Amino acid sequence: MAPRELRIGMVGYKFMGKAHSHAYRDLPFFFDTGVTPVMTAIAGRDEAGVRAAAEQFGFASCETDWRRLIERDDIDVVDIVTPNNTHAEIAIAAAKAGKHIICEKPLALTVDQAKQMRDAVNEAGVRAIVCHNYRFSPAIQYAKQLISSGKLGRIYHVRAQYLQDWIMDPEFPLVWRLRKEVTGSGALGDIGAHIIDLGRFLVGEITDLTATMETFIKERPLGEMSGGLNAKKDVNATGIVDVDDAAAWLAHFDQGALGVFEATRFAAGNRNGNRIEVNGEKGSIRWDLENMNNLQVYLVDDAPGLQGFRTINCTEEQHPFAGAYWPAGHIIGYEHTFINLFATFFQSIVDGTECKPDFEDGLQNERVLAAIEQSSERGQWVQVTQG
Numbered sequence: 001m002a003p004r005e006l007r008i009g010m011v012g013y014k015f016m017g018k019a020h021s022h023a024y025r026d027l028p029f030f031f032d033t034g035v036t037p038v039m040t041a042i043a044g045r046d047e048a049g050v051r052a053a054a055e056q057f058g059f060a061s062c063e064t065d066w067r068r069l070i071e072r073d074d075i076d077v078v079d080i081v082t083p084n085n086t087h088a089e090i091a092i093a094a095a096k097a098g099k100h101i102i103c104e105k106p107l108a109l110t111v112d113q114a115k116q117m118r119d120a121v122n123e124a125g126v127r128a129i130v131c132h133n134y135r136f137s138p139a140i141q142y143a144k145q146l147i148s149s150g151k152l153g154r155i156y157h158v159r160a161q162y163l164q165d166w167i168m169d170p171e172f173p174l175v176w177r178l179r180k181e182v183t184g185s186g187a188l189g190d191i192g193a194h195i196i197d198l199g200r201f202l203v204g205e206i207t208d209l210t211a212t213m214e215t216f217i218k219e220r221p222l223g224e225m226s227g228g229l230n231a232k233k234d235v236n237a238t239g240i241v242d243v244d245d246a247a248a249w250l251a252h253f254d255q256g257a258l259g260v261f262e263a264t265r266f267a268a269g270n271r272n273g274n275r276i277e278v279n280g281e282k283g284s285i286r287w288d289l290e291n292m293n294n295l296q297v298y299l300v301d302d303a304p305g306l307q308g309f310r311t312i313n314c315t316e317e318q319h320p321f322a323g324a325y326w327p328a329g330h331i332i333g334y335e336h337t338f339i340n341l342f343a344t345f346f347q348s349i350v351d352g353t354e355c356k357p358d359f360e361d362g363l364q365n366e367r368v369l370a371a372i373e374q375s376s377e378r379g380q381w382v383q384v385t386q387g
Contacts, residue, residue, distance in 0.1 A: 004034055004035050004036070004350065005035075005036050005037075005038050005076075006035050006036070006037055006038065006076045006077050006100075006346060006349065007038045007040040007074050007075050007076045007077070008024060008037050008038060008039050008040055008041075008059075008075070008076075008077050008079055009040055009041045009042070009043070009069045009070070009072065009075035009077065009078050009079065009099075010039075010041070010042045010043070010059065010078075010079040010081060011042075011043045011044075011066040011069060011078065011079065011080050011081065011082055011086075011090055012043075012044060012080065012081035012082035013042055013044050013049065013050055013053035013054075013057070013081070014081070016081035016104050016131070017042070017053060017057065017081045018057065019334075019335060019338055020079055020081060020102070020131075020338060020342075021039065021057035021058065021059075022335050022338070023335065023338035023339045023341075023342050024037040024039055024058075024342065025039070025058060026335075026339055027339050027342055027343055027346075030324045030325060030339060030343075031324055031339070031343040033343050033346045033347045033350060034346075034347070034350040034351075035346040035347070035349065035350055037077075037342070037346070038060075039057065039058050039059045039060065040059065040060055040061065040072075040074055040075060041059060041060065041061045041062060041063055041069050041072065041074075041075060042054050042057065042059040042061075042062050042063075042069075043062065043063040043064070043065065043066040043068070043069040044062070044064065045064060046064075047062075047064050050062045050063075050064065066082075066090055067093065070090075070093050070094050070097050070099065071097065075099060076099065076100060077099060077100045077101070077102060078090070078091075078094035078099045078100070078101050078102070079101075079102040079103075080094075080101065080102065080103040080104060081104050082104075083176050083182050083183065084106060084108070084109055084182065084183050084184050084189065085109055085181065085182045085183070085184070087103055087104070087107060087108055087109075087113075087117070088108050088109070088113040088114075088116060088117055091103055091117045091120065091121075091128070091359075092116060092117060092120040094126075095117075095120040095121045095123070095124040095126055095128070096120065096124060098124060098126060099126060100126050100127045100128065100349060101121065101126065101127070101128040101129070101359075102128075102129055102131060102342075102345065103117075103128065103129070103130055103131065103359075103362070104130075104131045105130050105131055105132055105193050105194070105197070105362070105365070106184065106189045106193045106362070106365065106366060106369060107130050107359065107362030107363065107365065107366055108184075108362070108366055109184040110184070110366070110370070111363070111366050111367055111370050111385075113366075114359070114362055114363040114366040115363060117359055117362070117363075118359040118360055118362070118363045121358075121359050127345070127348060127349050127355065127358075128358055128359045129341070129345045129355055129356075129357065129358060130357045130358070130359065130361060130362040130365075131338070131341065132193075132194060132197040132198075132201075132357045132361075132365075133337040133338050133340075133341050134194055134197070134198060134274060134289065134337060135197065135198065135201050135341075135357065136321065136337045136338075136340035136341045136344070137287075137289075137292050137314075137337050137340075138293070138314040138315070138319045138320050138321045138322045138332070138340075139287050139292060139293060139294060139295040139312070139314040139319075140198065140201075140202070140287060140295075141319070141320035141321065142295055142312070142314050142319050142320060143202060143278070143285045143287060143295055144201060144202055145320070146285060146297070147202055147203070147278065147280070147285070150282075151282065151283065151299070152278065152279075152280030152281070152282050152283045152284065152285065153280045153281035153282035153283070154255075154256070154280055154281045155203050155253070155255060155256075155257040155278060155279070155280045156256075156257055156258065156279050156280060156281065157257060157258055157259070157260070157277070157278065157279040158199045158202070158203050158251075158253065158257055158258070158259040158260070158276070158277075158278055159259075159260050159276070159277040159278075159279070160195035160198060160199055160259070160260070160261050160262075160275065160276040160277075161195070161261070161262045161263075161273065161274075161275045161276075162187075162191035162192060162194055162195045162262070162263045162264075162273065162274045162275075163262070163263075163264055163267035163270035163273035163274075163275075164187075164191060164264070164265045164267065164270055164271065164272060164273070165265065165266065165267055165268050165269060165270050165271065166229055166265060166271075167217070167245070167265045167266070168265075168266055168268060170217050170220065171220075171221060171233060172220065172221075172231070172233070173220060173221045173222060173223020173224065173231050173232065173233035173234070174220040174221065174222050174223055174238075174239045174241065175223060175224065175231050177190055177243075178220065178241050178243055179239075179242065179243070180242040180243050183243060184243075184369075185243050185244060185247075185369065185373065186215070186241075186243030186244040186245055186247075186265070187243075187244055187245060187246055187247055187263045187264055187265045188213065188243075188244050188247040188263055188369060188372060188373070189369055190263075190265075191263045191265070191274070192247055192261070192263030192369070192372070193365055193369060194274060195261055195263065195274065195276065196261070196365055196368050196369070197357060197361070197365055198276050199251075199253075199259055199261070199276070200361070200364065200365070200368075201357070202276070202278055203253050203255065203257055203259075203278060204253045204254045204255050204257070205253065205254045205364070205384075205386060206251045206252070206253055206254075206259065206368050206371075206384050207251075207252050207253065207254050207383070207384055207386075208251070208252050208371075208381055208382060208383045208384060209249050209250060209251040209252070209259075209368070209371055209372060209375055209381065209382060209384065210249060210250050210375050210380065210381045210382070211247060211248065211249035211250075211371075211372040211373075211375040211376045211382075212247070212248055212249070212376050213244040213246065213247045213248075213372070213373070213376040214244060214245060214246050214247075215241055215242075215243070215244055215245050216245045216246070216266055217241060217245065218240065218241050219238050219239065219240055219241060220233075220238060220239060220241055221233035221234055221235065221237070221238055221239075222234040222237045222238060222239050245264065245265055245266050246262075246263065246264035246265070246266055247262070247263050247264070247372060247376070248261065248262045248263075248264075249261050249372050249375065271290075272289060272290060273288070273289070273290060274288070274289035274290075275287065275288045275289070281300075282299065282300055282301065283297065283298050283299040283300055283301075284296075284297075284298045284309075285297055285298075286309065289334075292333070292334070292337075293313055293314055293315055293331040293332065294311050294312065294313055294314070295311075295312045295314050296309045296310070296311060296312075297309065297310050297312055298310070313328070313329060313331075315327075315328050315329055315330060315331060315332070316328045321336075321340045321343075324343075360387060363387065364386075364387055367384055367385045367386075367387075368384055371383070371384045371385075
């Protein structure tokens with residue numbers, strides 16, 4: 001049988017738009033999911049910008065109003081890669097229109113918004129996924145298998161950091177990721193959301209936590225709202241930074257593990273240091289996005305003299321997703337995490353299998369983010385609401 005076509009409508013076209021578009025184009029080359037993604041339409045407010053993106057990424061058409069894209073009969077999946085303050089409205093409208101949904105993280109600005117998005121998806125009976133793409137690294141998937149099989153025994157510690165340094169210059173402009181009304185929170189929601197998801201995926205739910213947050217540079221030049229690392233500043237005007245530059249928190253997991261988390265965009269020399277370590281009674285695992293193919297594994301049952309962290313290059317056919325790519329030792333990259341995520345999502349649309357992280361996961365992640373902010377404000381431990 002010929003693969004079923006799923007027609008993609010993307011809202012937004014910057015960094016994540018490029019990453020997602022690349023994944024759509026490469027997915028059928030590596031995975032036989034029974035689905036062929038068809039890049040049908042892309043939406044953005046700037047007509048010249050969205051037309052250029054459509055041509056570069058490979059979309060057949062473009063819209064300057066996302067509502068028109070959702071109304072189209074030739075769209076099956078709505079992919080939301082816009083700033084955080086627009087996620088809820090677009091996703092709820094897409095669900096009501098009967099479209100499946102892919103949404104970048106964090107899911108929403110608030111817990112209430114995330115609940116509305118979850119409920120809209122459930123009521124419409126459509127599929128939805130949150131783009132926590134790091135779950136889909138073969139090494140992280142293999143780590144999950146080791147932990148779930150009991151290879152590490154009882155889990156004692158989760159230690160996670162996400163360290164960047166791209167806004168350390170006080171003259172870097174006040175882009176949208178530094179404005180609370182658009183982004184919700186700073187380093188916490190932008191990169192802290194990823195390590196919360198990894199902790200939840202590997203170990204379980206966070207039950208309570210205590211946190212602190214800090215804004216080091218409290219005023220910046222105004223600049224391009226949509227600008228990235230090379231955003232231009234306005235030398236004549238400044239604005240207040242009302243989100244965090246860094247956040248740190250201690251947490252308890254539902255199975256008794258203790259978590260230590262840190263997210264900052266002020267760690268000089270760390271371009272994208274997403275790292276996690278899990279310690280159990282029988283061993284430990286370590287992973288670092290900047291060396292994403294390798295999983296460090298320590299097992300206490302190794303003979304004396306041979307004990308130590310071994311490096312597992314997770315490119316063997318036995319490792320999740322790796323068999324779809326190249327021979328063992330031929331490494332894959334960041335872009336492949338999106339291909340793996342989309343392959344899993346599209347397969348679930350075809351055969352009805354569970355696909356996570358779904359909007360329930362996105363909601364629970366939002367509850368943890370909210371608890372971190374509450375704890376920092378109150379200076380005390382806070383319980384995390386469970387679903």
